[in-house]
Amino acid sequence: MDKISQLLKLLEKTDYVEINEFRMDFDELExxxxxxxxxxxxxxxxxxxxxxxxxxxxxxxxxxxxxQDYPGEVAEVQLGAGTRKPVFLGGQKALYRFEEPQPNPPxxxxxxxxxxxxxxxxxxxxxxxxxxxxxxxxxxxxxxxFGANMVTIHLIGTGPKVMDxxxxxxxxxxxxxxxxxxxxxxxxxxxxxxxxxxxxxxAAAAAEGERCLLASAxxxxxxxxxxxxxxxxxxxxxxxxxxxxxxxxxxxxxxMKEGLTPNDIVMDPTTCALGYxxxxxxxxxxxxxxxxLKGDKDLQMPMSSGTTNAWGSREAWMKNDDWxxxxxxxxxxxxxxxxxxxxxxxDIFMMLHPLSVQLLSEIGSTFTKEYLTTDVPDISNWxxxxx
Amino acid sequence: xxxxAMDIYKLLPKTNCEDCGEASCMAFATKLSEKEAQLDLCTxxxxxAFAELEAILAPAVREITIGTGDKxxxxxxxxxxxxxxxxxxxxxxxxxDIADNLADADFQERVKIIEDTQFERIGEMxxxxxIALRNTSGDPGKFAEAAAKLKSTRFPLxxxxxxxxxxxxxxxxxxxxxxxxxxxxxxxxxxxxxxALEYDCPMTIFSPNDLEKMKNxxxxxxxxxxxxxxxxxxxxxxxxxGDSLDDFVMIRRLAVEEQDEDFRFPILGIxxxxxxxxxxxxxxGIREATIAATLMNKYADVLIFHGTNIWELIPxxxxxxxxxxxPRKPQAVDAGLYEFGDLDKDSPVLMTTxxxxxxxxxxxxxxxxxxxYLLVLDTEGRAVDVSLAGGQLNAEAVADLIKxxxxxxxxxxxxxxxxxxxAPVSGEIEDESGWEVLVGPRDSxxxxxxxxxxxxxx
Ligand code: B12
Ligand code: SF4
Numbered sequence: 001m002d003k004i005s006q007l008l009k010l011l012e013k014t015d016y017v018e019i020n021e022f023r024m025d026f027d028e029l030e031x032x033x034x035x036x037x038x039x040x041x042x043x044x045x046x047x048x049x050x051x052x053x054x055x056x057x058x059x060x061x062x063x064x065x066x067x068q069d070y071p072g073e074v075a076e077v078q079l080g081a082g083t084r085k086p087v088f089l090g091g092q093k094a095l096y097r098f099e100e101p102q103p104n105p106p107x108x109x110x111x112x113x114x115x116x117x118x119x120x121x122x123x124x125x126x127x128x129x130x131x132x133x134x135x136x137x138x139x140x141x142x143x144x145x146f147g148a149n150m151v152t153i154h155l156i157g158t159g160p161k162v163m164d165x166x167x168x169x170x171x172x173x174x175x176x177x178x179x180x181x182x183x184x185x186x187x188x189x190x191x192x193x194x195x196x197x198x199x200x201x202x203a204a205a206a207a208e209g210e211r212c213l214l215a216s217a218x219x220x221x222x223x224x225x226x227x228x229x230x231x232x233x234x235x236x237x238x239x240x241x242x243x244x245x246x247x248x249x250x251x252x253x254x255x256m257k258e259g260l261t262p263n264d265i266v267m268d269p270t271t272c273a274l275g276y277x278x279x280x281x282x283x284x285x286x287x288x289x290x291x292x293l294k295g296d297k298d299l300q301m302p303m304s305s306g307t308t309n310a311w312g313s314r315e316a317w318m319k320n321d322d323w324x325x326x327x328x329x330x331x332x333x334x335x336x337x338x339x340x341x342x343x344x345x346x347d348i349f350m351m352l353h354p355l356s357v358q359l360l361s362e363i364g365s366t367f368t369k370e371y372l373t374t375d376v377p378d379i380s381n382w383x384x385x386x387x
Numbered sequence: 388x389x390x391x392a393m394d395i396y397k398l399l400p401k402t403n404c405e406d407c408g409e410a411s412c413m414a415f416a417t418k419l420s421e422k423e424a425q426l427d428l429c430t431x432x433x434x435x436a437f438a439e440l441e442a443i444l445a446p447a448v449r450e451i452t453i454g455t456g457d458k459x460x461x462x463x464x465x466x467x468x469x470x471x472x473x474x475x476x477x478x479x480x481x482x483x484d485i486a487d488n489l490a491d492a493d494f495q496e497r498v499k500i501i502e503d504t505q506f507e508r509i510g511e512m513x514x515x516x517x518i519a520l521r522n523t524s525g526d527p528g529k530f531a532e533a534a535a536k537l538k539s540t541r542f543p544l545x546x547x548x549x550x551x552x553x554x555x556x557x558x559x560x561x562x563x564x565x566x567x568x569x570x571x572x573x574x575x576x577x578x579x580x581x582x583a584l585e586y587d588c589p590m591t592i593f594s595p596n597d598l599e600k601m602k603n604x605x606x607x608x609x610x611x612x613x614x615x616x617x618x619x620x621x622x623x624x625x626x627x628x629g630d631s632l633d634d635f636v637m638i639r640r641l642a643v644e645e646q647d648e649d650f651r652f653p654i655l656g657i658x659x660x661x662x663x664x665x666x667x668x669x670x671x672g673i674r675e676a677t678i679a680a681t682l683m684n685k686y687a688d689v690l691i692f693h694g695t696n697i698w699e700l701i702p703x704x705x706x707x708x709x710x711x712x713x714p715r716k717p718q719a720v721d722a723g724l725y726e727f728g729d730l731d732k733d734s735p736v737l738m739t740t741x742x743x744x745x746x747x748x749x750x751x752x753x754x755x756x757x758x759x760y761l762l763v764l765d766t767e768g769r770a771v772d773v774s775l776a777g778g779q780l781n782a783e784a785v786a787d788l789i790k791x792x793x794x795x796x797x798x799x800x801x802x803x804x805x806x807x808x809x810a811p812v813s814g815e816i817e818d819e820s821g822w823e824v825l826v827g828p829r830d831s832x833x834x835x836x837x838x839x840x841x842x843x844x845x
Contacts, residue, residue, distance in 0.1 A: 061606055061649070063599035066640040098633040275508070275705040276744070279712055282684075283471035290469075314748075315701060318832065323506075324698030332673055332702045336680040340706065343632075343684045359677050366629025372596065376627035379595055380572075382660055383521050383547050386484070386693065 075262035080184025090302030106364035109150035136180035159190030167202030227258035289345035454543025522548035531556035551578035595621025653688035719768030728758030782815035
């Protein structure tokens with residue numbers, strides 16, 4: 001074979017050069033393009049050699065799953081004791097279930113409020129309108145009808161600008177909810193940094209031995225008081241930092257100095273809703289979980305997501321005919337916000353809408369199963385089977 | 388793994404001849420490492436160095452273009468497993484399916500819906516990327532006919548059939564448009580591979596829940612010289628989604644961390660399969676969006692949908708926009724004075740921050756709906772309450788902004804309307820700027836109403 005035909009033959013097999021618009025005499029080509037041609041040829045020859053090498057060891061390649069070793073693991077936190085059915089969070093020894101399934105599935109805790117909350121979005125009020133006057137009934141409905149694993153009682157009414165309920169009144173609300181359901185509770189304040197520690201302390205005392213999650217301790221309030229209440233009455237603490245891994249580490253260290261252990265702490269690295277900075281949360285939560293598995297002792301706690309934030313997004317609540325009905329937009333916004341956090345490693349979700357809770361739990365429940373142990377349907381004819 | 392400029396520089400000729408348009412080989416190496424230049428701009432490379440550089444510059448996941456001319460979408464190109472390590476490249480292509488046995492009017496209607504779907508967010512028009520034609524009829528003739536009809540759309544195409552005869556018939560019509568062939572499996576390997584080579588089209592491997600088989604098919608195709616490959620490890624909805632997630636993650640980990648040549652390709656997922664089990668339009672839509680979000684979070688580069696309701700697509704488009712923003716760049720707009728509508732000396736003056744999301748939200752709320760000046764404060768791309776908490780939004784900065792923009796020459800009013808969330812600094816702004824401050828609504832959607840009330844009162 002002469003050089004040119006050899007080249008053209010090789011060109012058939014290579015994708016490096018376009019020859020479509022090539023109109024030249026071979027002589028001319030040889031003269032003008034000799035160096036470039038040389039290069040192309042060499043590449044083509046190399047490629048051929050490689051292809052040959054590869055095809056020689058063709059028969060039946062083995063697939064080896066890319067499983068990694070992790071020096072660290074996530075602590076397991078028990079919520080619920082005494083008269084509660086316990087729920088366990090965390091305990092992961094790996095990032096993905098093909099490496100090692102996680103011991104506990106992600107958990108959803110339904111939001112319940114101590115006041116009727118006229119501000120809740122309509123698709124949610126619809127489900128709970130009949131029980132909103134009584135946090136106990138509200139909690140019961142969440143558990144009985146919507147299968148909540150847990151209930152979060154937000155003591156919003158204690159806010160100085162809301163109803164300024166006293167710590168005593170807060171304690172009564174807690175008692176009402178404890179009576180009504182036997183699932184573990186998350187107890188949240190109103191967000192007032194002065195009052196929350198006092199409220200959480202009273203709630204902790206009222207729920208002594210029931211192992212609630214006190215929400216939350218952060219650097220802007222008297223976290224020592226919150227930690228002490230947890231230690232004194234056997235509860236766990238939610239450690240909340242705003243999308244900042246270093247802030248989270250610092251706060252966890254402080255809490256552990258107060259006598260809490262990693263088995264008593266759940267972290268809230270902050271959930272920015274879909275479309276409102278969710279990517280910041282993705283990054284922070286991913287980094288936090290990876291650090292835990294790599295062995296950072298200050299970050300080896302399970303994580304929580306305030307998924308309910310999603311309902312603050314315009315796309316979830318604002319009427320706009322071009323976007324379709326809010327009835328569906330709201331739940332999807334909440335699911336995708338929570339789901340995204342779940343795929344980054346979050347263990348417990350505070351949520352509002354029954355459908356969102358159901359879908360999130362469905363996917364979360366797969367995290368404890370081994371790879372290839374679920375019955376999956378035959379999808380090999382999907383092209384024609386789909387209507 | 389991403390290569391450094393130094394790794395690249397070592398292999399360059401180091402003559403600093405400037406033929407590539409850069410002042411030095413080092414400058415060119417930097418450009419290459421940031422994916423801002425093409426290797427072939429360097430004229431001095433010998434073949435070995437060229438091949439070596441090309442190999443180290445290749446992204447962990449091969450970048451593949453579907454379509455030709457102005458009908459293209461590019462997928463793949465990723466270098467990392469987690470976006471914070473660098474950034475993700477080439478947003479997931481969102482594709483809608485269309486059956487080849489639809490009646491003509493329905494077919495055209497569906498194409499139109501796909502083409503018209505859009506949603507504006509943060510100053511960006513979010514759209515779909517391609518159409519997947521399904522050989523639902525099982526009839527090669529129908530498939531080819533439908534493919535021909537799609538010649539006129541402005542979207543690149545995916546041709547879905549496991550039947551090589553149907554695939555060939557469709558490629559005879561539109562093979563020159565470089566559609567993505569879907570799909571090769573163990574039964575049709577030889578025929579489909581020849582078609583991919585003959586028409587120079589990228590092709591998908593379908594190997595549901597069997598990565599070993601996928602690896603073998605991938606190797607077989609590569610041995611034939613096929614380089615543009617897309618991987619579909621099967622999309623299982625409901626509880627099977629756990630397996631799909633494992634498959635997706637394993638493929639990407641092998642590509643990025645182990646440079647396993649058989650898996651260094653984009654991944655395709657099919658949330659549309661939701662509709663095999665769910666007939667209810669609303670439940671189905673919500674579930675399909677959920678599966679799509681799951682797979683997009685874990686490395687899907689192409690997703691095929693069946694539902695077209697806007698309420699189901701908006702959250703997926705929004706998630707894509709978030710995941711694919713570049714974490715290295717602040718999401719900010721230029722600070723300064725912006726004008727909306729017919730303005731005069733009595734026009735109201737509003738203030739907001741230069742976070743892209745904040746600015747475009749406010750812009751969307753006032754543009755065409757009211758007349759106003761808008762002062763945009765440089766908060767290093769932070770939202771109103773974020774910058775208030777972080778200190779970038781402060782009285783002094785606002786007073787400076789008023790001076791620098793020359794707004795005082797444009798209006799006689801000396802009243803600044805600030806966002807409701809900025810209320811805590813209203814007094815300080817008055818003191819610093821000498822302007823009166825009016826605290827506006829918390830949400831900017833209420834601004835036009837607020838301004839109308841104001842006008843009525845005066
Ligand atoms: C995403 C986010 C971040 C991101 C930043 C994103 C960014 N580029 O801004 C990150 C992770 C970096 C961040 C950091 C911090 N954050 Co932050 N963050 C948020 C979050 C979740 C969403 C903010 C957002 O994007 N809003 C959407 C935009 C569009 O809203 P907006 O700018 O306010 O605009 C609306 C209105 O103000 C109004 N509007 C806007 N302009 C105008 C103009 C006029 C004339 C009118 C009338 C109305 C109007 O309409 C708009 C549309 O609704 C909020 C919580 C929440 N859900 O709101 C916390 C939040 C704002 N952060 C908070 C805090 C404390 C912080 C930090 C200080 C934490 C820390 N200690 O480091 C830092 C500060 C960083 C800094 N500035 O240096 C607190 C603020 C508390 C407070 N009010 O004091 C919040 C409320 C969380 C909380 N509950 O504690 N945060
Ligand atoms: S063309 Fe090549 S050799 Fe010349 S300066 Fe650029 S990189 Fe260096």
